[in-house]
Amino acid sequence: MSDVCIVGIGIHPLGRTDGLSGVDQGVFAVRQALADAGVDWPQVQFAYGSSDAAGNPDTMVDRLGLTGVQFINVRNGCAAGGSALFSAQMAIKSGEFELGLAVGFDKHPRGAFNALPSEYNLPDWYGEAGYMVTTQFFAAKIMRYMHMFGISHQTLARVAEKAFRNGAHAPHAWRRQPVPIEEILAAPLVSDPYTKYMFCSPAEGGVALVLASEKKARELGKPLVRLKAATMRTRPPHSFEVFAPSVDVVADDSAPRGTATRIASADAFRLAGIGPGDIDVAQLQDTEAGAEIMHMAENGFCADGDQEGWLAEGWTEIGGTLPVNTDGGCLACGEPIGASGLRQVYENVVQLRGDGGGRQVPGHRRGGPKTAYSHVYGAPGVSAVTILER
Amino acid sequence: MRAIAEGLFTDETPPRLLGGRERTTGRVVFPCPAGDACDPVPLAREGRLWSYTVQRYRPKTPPYAGPEAFAPWIVAYVELPGEVIVEARLVDVAFDAVEIGMPLRLVQVPLDPDAAEPLAIPAFAPIKGAGA
Numbered sequence: 001m002s003d004v005c006i007v008g009i010g011i012h013p014l015g016r017t018d019g020l021s022g023v024d025q026g027v028f029a030v031r032q033a034l035a036d037a038g039v040d041w042p043q044v045q046f047a048y049g050s051s052d053a054a055g056n057p058d059t060m061v062d063r064l065g066l067t068g069v070q071f072i073n074v075r076n077g078c079a080a081g082g083s084a085l086f087s088a089q090m091a092i093k094s095g096e097f098e099l100g101l102a103v104g105f106d107k108h109p110r111g112a113f114n115a116l117p118s119e120y121n122l123p124d125w126y127g128e129a130g131y132m133v134t135t136q137f138f139a140a141k142i143m144r145y146m147h148m149f150g151i152s153h154q155t156l157a158r159v160a161e162k163a164f165r166n167g168a169h170a171p172h173a174w175r176r177q178p179v180p181i182e183e184i185l186a187a188p189l190v191s192d193p194y195t196k197y198m199f200c201s202p203a204e205g206g207v208a209l210v211l212a213s214e215k216k217a218r219e220l221g222k223p224l225v226r227l228k229a230a231t232m233r234t235r236p237p238h239s240f241e242v243f244a245p246s247v248d249v250v251a252d253d254s255a256p257r258g259t260a261t262r263i264a265s266a267d268a269f270r271l272a273g274i275g276p277g278d279i280d281v282a283q284l285q286d287t288e289a290g291a292e293i294m295h296m297a298e299n300g301f302c303a304d305g306d307q308e309g310w311l312a313e314g315w316t317e318i319g320g321t322l323p324v325n326t327d328g329g330c331l332a333c334g335e336p337i338g339a340s341g342l343r344q345v346y347e348n349v350v351q352l353r354g355d356g357g358g359r360q361v362p363g364h365r366r367g368g369p370k371t372a373y374s375h376v377y378g379a380p381g382v383s384a385v386t387i388l389e390r
Numbered sequence: 391m392r393a394i395a396e397g398l399f400t401d402e403t404p405p406r407l408l409g410g411r412e413r414t415t416g417r418v419v420f421p422c423p424a425g426d427a428c429d430p431v432p433l434a435r436e437g438r439l440w441s442y443t444v445q446r447y448r449p450k451t452p453p454y455a456g457p458e459a460f461a462p463w464i465v466a467y468v469e470l471p472g473e474v475i476v477e478a479r480l481v482d483v484a485f486d487a488v489e490i491g492m493p494l495r496l497v498q499v500p501l502d503p504d505a506a507e508p509l510a511i512p513a514f515a516p517i518k519g520a521g522a
Contacts, residue, residue, distance in 0.1 A: 116453055123421060125395035127453025129501060129511045130445060131477060136465050139443035144467075147441070147490045192444040192485070246409070246420035247440070247467060247475040 003226040004089040005217035006388070008037025008210030009349045012105070014203050014333040015174030022054025022336075025206035026105030027063045029339075033208035038220055039099065044210075046070040047101040048087045050080035052337035054107040054204075078285070079232060080104060081207070081341030082376045082384025086230045088211050098213040105206035106336035113202060120243050120380075134379070135199060135288075137242040139191035142290030146193065148254070149305035151293055153193055157184045158311040159289040160197045160331055166318065167328025169358035172343070174203055174334045198289040203334025207342035209349075225352050228371075228387045229271035233264035235381025242379040260383035261298040261375065268373075268385040269300065276300040279387075280369035281351050281361045282322060283344035285377040286329040296324065299375055299385070323361040326351060341376035345386055348372035352390040394501060394509040397422060397430070406432040407496060407512055409474055418474040435496045436517065437470040444485050455509075457502040468494055468514050479513035493517045 010032025012025035020028075026049070034041060041064045049057020049071060058071035076083040081104035088102040113134060117127040126132065145151060161181045167173035179197055187195035217224055235241065236258035238248040250257065269275055276299065284299060286292035293307045301322055302310055310316055316324035327333060327347045330340060350356050354368050363369030372388045398421055399405035409420040410428030422430045448460035466480035480488065481499055497515045500508030 111450075114450060123395060124453065125398070125511075128394060128455035129479075130449040130454045130456055130463075131465065132453050133445065133449050136443055136445060140441045140465065140467055143443055144441035144490065189444065189446045191446060192442075245477050246418075247477075248417065249469060249472060249474055253440075253469075 002214035003228065004092045005212050005214055005222070006209050006225045006227060006345070006349050007212045007217050007220055007222040008033040008039065009346050010034070010036060010208040011172045011343065011346050012206040013172045014205030014336060014339070014343065017204055022051060022105045022107035022204065022206070023057070023060050025107070025204060026051070026057060026103050026208070027060050029105065029206035029208035030060065030064060030101065030103050033101070033210045037210040037222065039210065041065045042067050043099055044069055044101050045097040045099050046088070046091055047103060048072050048074055048084040050074040050076070050084040050104040050338040051106050052077070052080055054105055054338065057103060057105070076378065077380070077382055078287070078335070078337055078378025079341060079376050079382040079384045080338045082386070083232050085209065085342060085345060085386065086232045086384060089227050089230050092211055092213050098216040100211050101208060102211065102342060103206070103208040104338040104342045106338040107204040108202035108336065110202070115243070122243060122245065126245055131245070132243065134242050135191040135194070137244070138288045138291065139194055141240055142288070142294065143193060145290065145294055151305070151308055153185060155293065155308050155311045156193065156198055156289040157181045159286065159292045160184045162317065163286065163325060163328045163331035166326055166359055167332025170327035170332070173328045173332045175328070175332045194288055194290070200287050200330035201334045203336050205333070205336040205339045205343070207339045207346050209342060209345060223353065223390070225349050226389045228389045229268040230384070230386045231264045231268045231271065232382070232384040233260050233267065235260040236263060239381050241381045256297070256304055259298055260381045261295060261377055264383040264385040265299040265375065268387050272387040272389070274371065274387070278371055279322060279373045280363045280371050281326060281348065282324050282373040282375070283326070283329065283347055284324055284375045286325055286331050287335060289331065291377070292324060292329065295375060295377065299373070318359055318361055326356065326359050326361060341374070341384055344374035344376065345388070348374055348388050352388060391498060391500060391508055391510040394511050398512065399498070400432050404435070405498065406435055407476060409433045420474055420476045433473055433476070434470040437468045437494055437514070439480070439488070439490050439492045439494055440467040440469040440475045441490060442466045442480060442488055455501060457504060464488065466514055476512070479511060481513045482515040
């Protein structure tokens with residue numbers, strides 16, 4: 001079967017943009033992506049749009065043109081953008097369409113994500129007692145992982161330090177000021193073992209990708225960036241997720257538990273017909289520093305515990321064996337939920353085209369990267385993975 | 391001290407936590423969900439620390455109903471052997487003395503000790519004299 005290709009990319013810088021709504025930022029990204037692809041809005045046959053908290057994506061047809069285009073909205077927690085992209089590529093793979101759009105945007109206020117127990121089928125006392133706090137889950141998850149696999153605070157800090165250093169070279173990133181590792185470690189604790197630099201913040205931004213069939217992409221004369229795999233999966237039994245008043249006991253708790261990420265990743269590699277060792281650059285969900293660490297293993301790039309050595313050796317740096325989060329990831333870009341997964345794919349296309357500037361990865365034998373991997377994870381246990389190839 | 395919610399603890403002294411055993415699978419969960427999918431089951435009083443963190447800032451109100459004046463507290467996941475891992479406070483231990491695997495026993499602590507009628511929430515405390 002022929003591949004689905006990404007022929008246009010657009011982004012509204014992440015961070016905080018007063019006076020511009022979430023939809024505005026989405027429209028900005030779409031226009032940039034259309035221009036990049038060299039197509040006009042009326043040529044777009046369908047769109048999937050994701051936003052968690054900034055309104056209905058399909059309302060942007062007001063601004064882009066009332067062409068009657070099919071426009072479907074997607075909500076899927078932090079995996080919303082990944083789910084929009086998955087749906088968009090299926091629409092082309094099915095043969096129904098040959099040119100379409102995946103767009104994601106959001107606009108979260110400072111300190112956003114006010115979760116109430118009733119929205120999660122939990123009793124009120126759980127919130128009254130102080131447990132409707134997402135950071136507690138992330139912290140407790142890495143605390144156990146550090147205990148099991150010997151990951152140090154220093155390694156967590158190395159992840160954050162790399163994020164801000166990479167973000168400095170990404171025009172779309174929010175936090176572009178490098179922070180010394182000592183400052184990261186000495187900063188106030190938010191939820192042990194994480195200091196304030198080790199968590200990403202709710203943010204704003206928009207990302208759009210134009211997708212085309214291989215035939216259409218050739219007509220457009222664009223360099224072919226092929227979407228070799230896009231998977232979205234939900235959690236297996238016994239996983240540890242956010243807002244969990246209880247967790248299952250398992251017979252052998254010395255090995256890591258199954259996760260939606262492990263399933264989505266294994267399936268993506270199977271579809272693409274390659275393995276983790278073939279990947280030249282990866283964007284892994286890093287809503288907190290430990291997430292990048294755990295996701296390196298969950299996505300099959302290293303064994304549990306090996307991250308300690310990987311970070312110390314700089315293997316996930318821009319010039320390393322497997323550069324991870326080359327635009328600074330969520331830590332430097334913040335997290336506009338609807339846009340976040342698409343931001344990773346945007347960054348991968350930039351890298352595959354060789355347009356990364358100060359953050360460009362050298363790739364296989366320094367001939368430029370040929371393969372790029374992206375991964376998002378969201379509550380309550382959803383994950384989306386893509387593999388791109390040039 | 392009155393419990394923060396009905397059906398969290400057994401009526402005995404000292405109390406135990408009430409979990410729920412799923413009728414179809416036997417899986418134990420906490421708290422016991424409403425409805426008839428689960429039978430209430432008293433949980434073991436003792437277990438070991440599975441993981442934890444320290445809540446360093448005051449959670450937002452609503453939904454948090456703790457005291458205005460905030461002092462950090464420990465959120466623990468405690469493994470009750472063969473049953474379930476439950477989330478609760480961890481008390482009577484310094485933050486830097488907490489160790490995963492340490493033996494713990496169920497206690498009740500007030501959500502707001504200064505309230506006119508304090509409400510009891512589930513907590514665990516180290517078992518004195520027990521080695522990790």
